[in-house]
Amino acid sequence: MSRVAPFIVVLSLASGRSATAQTAEPAPFDPVASVVMHPRCMNCHQDDSPRQTDAALRHQPLVVRGKNGHGAPTLPCQTCHQATNTADGFVPGVATWHLAPSSMKWEGLTKRQICEEMKDPARNGGRRTGAQIIEHMKVDPLVLWAWTPGAGRTTPPISHEQFVKALEAWVSAGMPCTETTNSRRSLQ
Amino acid sequence: MSSSLPDIGRVTTSQIGGLKIRLARGGRSDGIPILLTSPWPESIYAFRGICPRSRSLAH
Numbered sequence: 169m170s171r172v173a174p175f176i177v178v179l180s181l182a183s184g185r186s187a188t189a190q191t192a193e194p195a196p197f198d199p200v201a202s203v204v205m206h207p208r209c210m211n212c213h214q215d216d217s218p219r220q221t222d223a224a225l226r227h228q229p230l231v232v233r234g235k236n237g238h239g240a241p242t243l244p245c246q247t248c249h250q251a252t253n254t255a256d257g258f259v260p261g262v263a264t265w266h267l268a269p270s271s272m273k274w275e276g277l278t279k280r281q282i283c284e285e286m287k288d289p290a291r292n293g294g295r296r297t298g299a300q301i302i303e304h305m306k307v308d309p310l311v312l313w314a315w316t317p318g319a320g321r322t323t324p325p326i327s328h329e330q331f332v333k334a335l336e337a338w339v340s341a342g343m344p345c346t347e348t349t350n351s352r353r354s355l356q
Numbered sequence: 357m358s359s360s361l362p363d364i365g366r367v368t369t370s371q372i373g374g375l376k377i378r379l380a381r382g383g384r385s386d387g388i389p390i391l392l393t394s395p396w397p398e399s400i401y402a403f404r405g406i407c408p409r410s411r412s413l414a415h
Contacts, residue, residue, distance in 0.1 A: 229397030241361055242399035246369075247378045254375065 199334035203324040208314035213274035237267040257318025283345035298339030362404035
């Protein structure tokens, strides 16, 4: 047994180095994208009508954006959506329930396009600094709702705390929108 | 499409059973009470054809 052990160690080191060489480092925006592209966020960053479920089905009953994202005058969002989730969570709610502004539509955009949009004050709700973007993501009740959606709805793949840390890392890196980088260079 | 909404009475919200309920009131206060329950999944404006007629009963 003792004769075999050194051989195994050498193999392990070799395979470890090989794995590292082929591992792609996630771009700073990747963990942010894992949240903002999740259905709990995407379903309301839409054009004319919000979506429901992880399959992005058109909202039932049919509702429309209206002038300000709060629905048509005949059927505003708050007709059904209360200050909290109701009906055992089946009707989701926060006090300001509404669609994201049209300028902040994410539906149909790529990860990189969403990243670019999030940096653009004309398309991110007028937020001019990374700190303002982080603050929005930290405290906006609609953002926070994504982690307490009720009725067994799925939540983003990372916690809100991890999301904020990922945002801070992205902002610290200069808010890059580059695709996944490869770590091979670090071995050279 | 007209931008003005049909007259279905005074549209307001009321806190009922912990929920904020949107409702419309109309007609005479001393008339026969008529309660039209939610037309879900439609707007309360789905009653726009009924409301004016029901007012005529309220005397």
